[in-house]
Amino acid sequence: MKTVSFTQMKDGTKEDYDLLAEAEKPFHVATADRILAELKRQGEDTMTGYKITRMEHGLQSATRALREGADIDWVVGALLHDIGDGLAPQNHDRFSAEVIRPFVRDEVAWVVEHHGIFQMLYYAKHYNWDENARDRFKDHPHFQACADFCERWDQASFDPDYKSETLETFEPMVREVFDRKAYDPAVIQESVSTGLPKLAK
Known part of the structure; x- marks a missing residue:
């Protein structure tokens, strides 16, 4: 296999970096495969x-x-919001957000990034921590979406009797999201807040 000419990045040529860009394409294409494999691994523990x-x-x-009735960004965000637990248990929320950030709306990435501090509402008092630590973000446009995400989808999802869909149900959605062009402004939609779907009355 052809390799670059340099041993220090600063010495690389355009040809070297063109070679790397081409060589990395199959790795980028397989991102969804690695995500799904990590989810399956998390099913073992x-x-x-x-x-x-x-x-x-x-x-x-x-x-x-x-x-x-959430859209694909919210569904995939909910599926992967704890994907970082295995490698980064102390900051899994930020780790997980960075995995999805190039491929979903900014709102969804922000919610995943901050769900850890928002979840403290439910348990921090038992450790004498500040259960209202999330209030530092109360003026952020995605505050309510994160509060709703935690209340409706995250904190409620530890029930061994809940009949969830299978991973196979979500696999096409994961593949569709990770097949998007990274950081596409039409996808990222910075500063757009749609919130979670309204609950039926």
């Missing part, structure tokens, strides 16, 4: 102390989103 696996938590969250 029960979250420490919880009644379900990490994958099942993602499936339940995504199923709730799907059944409420």
Whole structure:
């Protein structure tokens, strides 16, 4: 296999970087495969102390989103909001957000990035932490979407009796999202807030 000429990036030529761009294309195309493989891996381990696996938590969250009529960005965001747990348990929310950020609306990436601090509303008091730490974002345009995401889809999805959709249901959505052009302004829609779907009365 042909390789670059340099041993330090600063010495690379245009030909070197053209070679790398071409060589990386198959790796980029396989991003969805790696995401799905990580979800399957998370299905092998029960979250420490919880009644379900990490994958099942993602499936339940995504199923709730799907059944409420959420669009593909929200559904995939809900499915992958904890994808970073395995490698970055202390900052999994930010890690997970960076995985999806190039391919979904800015609103969805922001919500995934901040869901950890918003979730503290439900448990922080038991550790003598600030359960209202999320209030520092109260003027942010995505505040309500994140609060709703946590209340309706995330914190409610630890139920071993909930009948969620299978991973196969969501696989085409994951592939569609990760097949998008990275950072496409038409997809990212910075500063656009649509919120979660309205609940039926």
